[in-house]
Amino acid sequence: MKITDLTVSYSGHVVLDRLSLETGNGITCIMGESGYGKTTLLHTIAGLVKKDSGSIEGGPERPAVMFQEDRLFPWLTALENIKVVCNDEEKALRLLKEVELEGHAEKYPSELSGGMKRRVALARTLSFDSDMIILDEPFKGLDEALTKRMAALIKRCEVPVILATHAESDIELLGAKKIDIQRLGKAV
Amino acid sequence: MKDAVKNIKMIRFLKALFATCFWVGVWALASRAVGKELLIPSPLVVLSRIGGLVVTKPFWIKTGVSLLRVLGGFAAGLIGGTVLSVLASVSEIAEALITPFIRIIRSTPVTSFIILVMLWISYTFVPVFIAGLLVTPIMYMNLREGIIETDKNLLEVAGIFRFGKWKTVKVVYIPSVKPYFVSAAVTSLGLAWKAGIASEVLSLPSNSVGREIYYSKLYLETPDLFAWTVVVVIFSFFFEKLFEIFVKNRKKEKEAVKENEDN
Numbered sequence: 095m096k097i098t099d100l101t102v103s104y105s106g107h108v109v110l111d112r113l114s115l116e117t118g119n120g121i122t123c124i125m126g127e128s129g130y131g132k133t134t135l136l137h138t139i140a141g142l143v144k145k146d147s148g149s150i151e152g153g154p155e156r157p158a159v160m161f162q163e164d165r166l167f168p169w170l171t172a173l174e175n176i177k178v179v180c181n182d183e184e185k186a187l188r189l190l191k192e193v194e195l196e197g198h199a200e201k202y203p204s205e206l207s208g209g210m211k212r213r214v215a216l217a218r219t220l221s222f223d224s225d226m227i228i229l230d231e232p233f234k235g236l237d238e239a240l241t242k243r244m245a246a247l248i249k250r251c252e253v254p255v256i257l258a259t260h261a262e263s264d265i266e267l268l269g270a271k272k273i274d275i276q277r278l279g280k281a282v
Numbered sequence: 283m284k285d286a287v288k289n290i291k292m293i294r295f296l297k298a299l300f301a302t303c304f305w306v307g308v309w310a311l312a313s314r315a316v317g318k319e320l321l322i323p324s325p326l327v328v329l330s331r332i333g334g335l336v337v338t339k340p341f342w343i344k345t346g347v348s349l350l351r352v353l354g355g356f357a358a359g360l361i362g363g364t365v366l367s368v369l370a371s372v373s374e375i376a377e378a379l380i381t382p383f384i385r386i387i388r389s390t391p392v393t394s395f396i397i398l399v400m401l402w403i404s405y406t407f408v409p410v411f412i413a414g415l416l417v418t419p420i421m422y423m424n425l426r427e428g429i430i431e432t433d434k435n436l437l438e439v440a441g442i443f444r445f446g447k448w449k450t451v452k453v454v455y456i457p458s459v460k461p462y463f464v465s466a467a468v469t470s471l472g473l474a475w476k477a478g479i480a481s482e483v484l485s486l487p488s489n490s491v492g493r494e495i496y497y498s499k500l501y502l503e504t505p506d507l508f509a510w511t512v513v514v515v516i517f518s519f520f521f522e523k524l525f526e527i528f529v530k531n532r533k534k535e536k537e538a539v540k541e542n543e544d545n
Contacts, residue, residue, distance in 0.1 A: 165439045178445075
């Protein structure tokens, strides 16, 4: 995917200013401190935010997005939150097992810890039949050991993955291409 | 913990019992002071009249038919308010047309509507129409709020994962709007009952509680008037209790959602 001169603004405030970058077919980590527009960039790639100008070549047609917030349906159980996306109970159960929550399938989000909810959100995203996976701070709230195991799961993805993080260690864990958003264009 | 809850419930029950005894006592004293059953019958006379009524078949027929009328209007109001709120949510033109109509209904006195409707339709259906007319704006306003308050983040999730229209309605909108729907429905049930009986008093359809109240007043059968009024109050009380139970459950639901957000 090639992004050229991408400018995005919210009600007159420029968030991304003529940003250009190129991602690979594997895992790409968008690095940068808070407020540098990592989330805006991911949302623009996913088509959730309109760009003012610039181009995105080879962008996804059917992206799977893991948002910065968990955004789980509070009235659905952990299993149902995944099943509602992939429409396949077996696949949903398998993914729940892979994020080490098989014993919590029938629990509602309000009954799960922050880290557990994060893993359900990850499983939901991975369950979707997509052409690109977009993950915004997927390891937020996870301890080191869990982060390693979840990174291994993400590495097994067969489609390009774009991930926003501000932890340098995530890049090594994922063997990802690093893009530092602070050094590109005039990101604000 | 269980004992503490039991104690609180017992204290509440005793308080309610004391308040009831106190006001029945005031009523008995007022009745004795006035000394005329025609003006204020004693609680015992009214109680015995209720006892006399509930063992008769006509009492249950009249109460049942009144209840059916009100429930019919209530159901129509539920459907009407729901349909209008959905229309207003999907079309700006529909919203522009519906909102002033709802405001007019809300601000017009019910008695004006009752008298007007009596000119249009059979008296039997006046309570049905009035109950429906009262329920529709409550349902409309609450459901509109519920639809507007639906979490935009969850709608974005539905969009990203290609839910489609019907799946979005089923998975996101219906569960989001459900508490608003139930709350509006329970609130309007009690109001529909009272407005329905009021319209029966004016339109006098056969087999109705309202007609009995009217004739009790006309023939100065004050104990009967009190007895029928007590029946109406008992039903209103029942609907209010239903509402309280719902509010308690809703509070629990809200706490669970808040806990979820805090985590």
